[in-house]
Amino acid sequence: MYLTIKPFLVLLCMAGAFSYFFYKTKALIDLMRAAPGGVIIDRIPERTFMFLREVIWQSSVRRNKPIVGIAHTLIFWGFLVITVGTLEMMVEGIFHGLTISSLSPTVHGWYVFISDFAAIGVLGGVAFGFYRRLVIKPDYLTNGLDAKLILVFTATLMISLYGYNMFRIPLEPDAFINSYFILSTPLAAMFGLNGASSSLAFAGTEFFYWVHLSMVLGFLVYIPNSKHLHVLSAAPNIFFKRLGPEKAFEKTDFEDESLEQYGIANSTQLPWGMVLDLYACTECGRCEEQCPAAMTGKPLSPKKIIHDLKVDLLSHSKTIREKGDLGAIPGFVQNEGEISPDVIWSCTTCRACEVSCPVGIEQISPIIESRRNLVQMEAAFPAELQTVFKNLENNFTPWAFPADSRADWCQELGVKQMSEHRGAEVLYYVGCAGSFDDRAKKVATAIVKLLKMASIDFAILGKEEKCNGDPARRAGNEYLAQMLIQENVETLNKYQPKTILAACPHCFNTLRNEYPAFGAQYHVVHHSQFLRELVDSGQIPLNNKSDERITYHDSCYLGRWNGEYDAPRALLKSAGVKLDEVERRRTKGLCCGAGGARMFMEETIGKRVNIERTEELTAKKTKTVAANCPFCTTMITDGLKDANQQDDVVVKDIAEILLEATGKG
Amino acid sequence: MKIFVCIKQVPDTETRIKIASDGNRLDLAGAKWIMCPYDEFAVEEAIRFKEKNSDATVTVISAGPERVKEALRTALAMGCDNALQVALPENADSFMTAKALAKSIAAEGEAHIVFTGKQAIDDDAAQVTQAMAEFLDMPAVSVVLRAEYGANQIQAEREIEGGSIEKYEAPMPCVIAAQKGMNEPRYASLPNIMKAKKKVIKLVSLADIGVTADEIKISYSGFTLPPERAGCKMLEGDVPTQSKELVRLLREEAKVI
Numbered sequence A: 001m002y003l004t005i006k007p008f009l010v011l012l013c014m015a016g017a018f019s020y021f022f023y024k025t026k027a028l029i030d031l032m033r034a035a036p037g038g039v040i041i042d043r044i045p046e047r048t049f050m051f052l053r054e055v056i057w058q059s060s061v062r063r064n065k066p067i068v069g070i071a072h073t074l075i076f077w078g079f080l081v082i083t084v085g086t087l088e089m090m091v092e093g094i095f096h097g098l099t100i101s102s103l104s105p106t107v108h109g110w111y112v113f114i115s116d117f118a119a120i121g122v123l124g125g126v127a128f129g130f131y132r133r134l135v136i137k138p139d140y141l142t143n144g145l146d147a148k149l150i151l152v153f154t155a156t157l158m159i160s161l162y163g164y165n166m167f168r169i170p171l172e173p174d175a176f177i178n179s180y181f182i183l184s185t186p187l188a189a190m191f192g193l194n195g196a197s198s199s200l201a202f203a204g205t206e207f208f209y210w211v212h213l214s215m216v217l218g219f220l221v222y223i224p225n226s227k228h229l230h231v232l233s234a235a236p237n238i239f240f241k242r243l244g245p246e247k248a249f250e251k252t253d254f255e256d257e258s259l260e261q262y263g264i265a266n267s268t269q270l271p272w273g274m275v276l277d278l279y280a281c282t283e284c285g286r287c288e289e290q291c292p293a294a295m296t297g298k299p300l301s302p303k304k305i306i307h308d309l310k311v312d313l314l315s316h317s318k319t320i321r322e323k324g325d326l327g328a329i330p331g332f333v334q335n336e337g338e339i340s341p342d343v344i345w346s347c348t349t350c351r352a353c354e355v356s357c358p359v360g361i362e363q364i365s366p367i368i369e370s371r372r373n374l375v376q377m378e379a380a381f382p383a384e385l386q387t388v389f390k391n392l393e394n395n396f397t398p399w400a401f402p403a404d405s406r407a408d409w410c411q412e413l414g415v416k417q418m419s420e421h422r423g424a425e426v427l428y429y430v431g432c433a434g435s436f437d438d439r440a441k442k443v444a445t446a447i448v449k450l451l452k453m454a455s456i457d458f459a460i461l462g463k464e465e466k467c468n469g470d471p472a473r474r475a476g477n478e479y480l481a482q483m484l485i486q487e488n489v490e491t492l493n494k495y496q497p498k499t500i501l502a503a504c505p506h507c508f509n510t511l512r513n514e515y516p517a518f519g520a521q522y523h524v525v526h527h528s529q530f531l532r533e534l535v536d537s538g539q540i541p542l543n544n545k546s547d548e549r550i551t552y553h554d555s556c557y558l559g560r561w562n563g564e565y566d567a568p569r570a571l572l573k574s575a576g577v578k579l580d581e582v583e584r585r586r587t588k589g590l591c592c593g594a595g596g597a598r599m600f601m602e603e604t605i606g607k608r609v610n611i612e613r614t615e616e617l618t619a620k621k622t623k624t625v626a627a628n629c630p631f632c633t634t635m636i637t638d639g640l641k642d643a644n645q646q647d648d649v650v651v652k653d654i655a656e657i658l659l660e661a662t663g664k665g
Numbered sequence B: 001m002k003i004f005v006c007i008k009q010v011p012d013t014e015t016r017i018k019i020a021s022d023g024n025r026l027d028l029a030g031a032k033w034i035m036c037p038y039d040e041f042a043v044e045e046a047i048r049f050k051e052k053n054s055d056a057t058v059t060v061i062s063a064g065p066e067r068v069k070e071a072l073r074t075a076l077a078m079g080c081d082n083a084l085q086v087a088l089p090e091n092a093d094s095f096m097t098a099k100a101l102a103k104s105i106a107a108e109g110e111a112h113i114v115f116t117g118k119q120a121i122d123d124d125a126a127q128v129t130q131a132m133a134e135f136l137d138m139p140a141v142s143v144v145l146r147a148e149y150g151a152n153q154i155q156a157e158r159e160i161e162g163g164s165i166e167k168y169e170a171p172m173p174c175v176i177a178a179q180k181g182m183n184e185p186r187y188a189s190l191p192n193i194m195k196a197k198k199k200v201i202k203l204v205s206l207a208d209i210g211v212t213a214d215e216i217k218i219s220y221s222g223f224t225l226p227p228e229r230a231g232c233k234m235l236e237g238d239v240p241t242q243s244k245e246l247v248r249l250l251r252e253e254a255k256v257i
Ligand code: SF4
Pocket: A287, A290, A291, A292, A293, A294, A300, A301, A302, A346, A347, A348, A349, A350, A351, A352, A353, A354, A363, A364
């Protein structure tokens, strides 16, 4: 009797669960398809390789967190294996006796052999998961019922699998595959099931069959509404993610007269790539752990903003999918809402979040798009930025200095200008800091001395140079940024320099990664890279090496944005310096607090980021801190002043340290 | 209700002053031109008035050469409804400007309020507001920090020396000249900038309003740059030594006592 109705029962349960699952996932897919933006799939071989490495081999989960990563890898691999068996169980439930053995007993044998191991691996991973969520409880981890429930599901799923196998052995004692149950057989012996009566064996098998099946189907029903949606979305998100560290913000086409919205105001405007990002988040909190805003008490957490955006998007899912009253959908930034303007303005665009995210989410993109909307559509931004915008419009620099005086810093240095020396080998793009900021002018001077020492044929743009556009762009004023960029592009294209040397990582990044979209593709180098080459080729003789211990600070825009961590270190080492590395370095380097135009905004909430960073750097008790960015230099110097340590520790640019090592400083 | 705002386009505050080779004027080639910051308060005040009074339209006027259109567009982007350029030559003085502005406003119809900035930051003459009010036969309150607009009169608070406040009441129509701090001028939104680009700016010629070049009363000659500021001197030692040294320097070097 039971065996007659079992197939129908199984079929009924499966149909219910699967239809619900498909209904839910279809809604998610439809929501994503309703989003703007086209799909361009380029560089397929590279993407496939990355997919294999990060998804199948799970390298991105183990990166920075090896133990958690191994636990996840065990669960992931285990599931890949066990899912085959689960499918087999479903089929067998409907067509009694149809198993892998029906195809090939040997294959079946080997399969159960592997799956016995896989299940114990999963249980190990789950055990660690429980330990982490119940005992360690890291702050950054969203530790809700959701995750724990999934762990219970998973554990039950594995235990029921062993239970099913253990009772199957006495049920079919002569089955070919029994000798392959490397773990289930001894377990069955341990529980004294070997001599079990056939009715007990049958009851046990069926019991665990149903437990297993209901767990699997429950899982299916549960996934689309939980953070475990990542099981479906993380893999495609990784496949489509950005290849390499270089990133340029989306260029707005201001020539397009049909454009009515600048930036993103509400969830209907999120492009599909961002929607997929939202689906993919696992709430693992790795981003929040690294975020300078989150760790200093700002209202921004990259994990939270992704989550809040997802909640907002899903709350309008029906309207968006059915093309209802889209105009009535409110903006996601609301003064008293989860995403307040302070959330949006707290970001330093340090990119620690994006680099640490195991599933390739780009948390900065919605933040910048949101800034674009606030600035350009609503003219709502921190008051300090108005002066900055005006200065940029009128003087082409964020500070109030006459544009005419841009080249004053080098009047006595005999630096040539491109207008009088068109064919110069190297165009030294000084940047606003190097041109106007007293501290950075000294660095620029050091660079000029080094270039002259190495007999480099270089020139600057002088008055023709304008701010590269970074602060305006990151403050969301894309229109202003593009005005600056376009004027610079015209100037650069007039001179067609072979190499552009930038001594500011922000100039370097923008010129290198953002200008190509505006028609200026040049070979751009940061001074750490350029000087390193000169030292390596012996063009800068170092006769006065020091053996000072120095603490080095990675800048976000040289490091995470461009993947350059080694050149500055190599340069310091060649100057004889002993590097004292801090804990948060390289990909985990902590921001100084200045990026994302934060340099020009007040920082009134929580602890100041520069103080947090300065404390870490000075803990090494070296007399010098080395930096490679004028803004980092300012921020850390301010941090030192704040701690009254300005007489004990100095911040120097790597170029200054190198110049000292030449003995001709 | 017609509201007018008069704005002047001035070289950016950071412009380096150069004297033209004839010595009789400034060389402003290559200067970055902006709307005079005091006029920004006037524009903002006019727009805020309009936002509260739906029947008000704001016309922004600037007297000067072709380039002033740029400042007019900025005002349009901030929210003014119409713009008017009075084609004045570069060497127009305060008298001529005031007259030209007054006549163009009169030609536009009955003004309710005329807003201006308290002075322009280039020549700092602070003449046009009062002279224009005279030509318009309107009362004027200048250096205004706060104004309340009644149906027929305006109550204005103006700042006087020492930070004190004077309160005035003036019947409308009248001229109000804004002081810094009257409001926070807005930053134009991008859609408004785009719209402002397409708006037509009405051009008024001198002939239209019957003003001639004879109205120029002032001519300039013999510009020189102020002497370079000498570096500052830090006095060392305790207070008595510093005081003695200060007196000695004032007497012997500066020769002021
Ligand atoms: S870019 Fe940096 S500051 Fe911004 S959210 Fe990411 S980690 Fe936080």
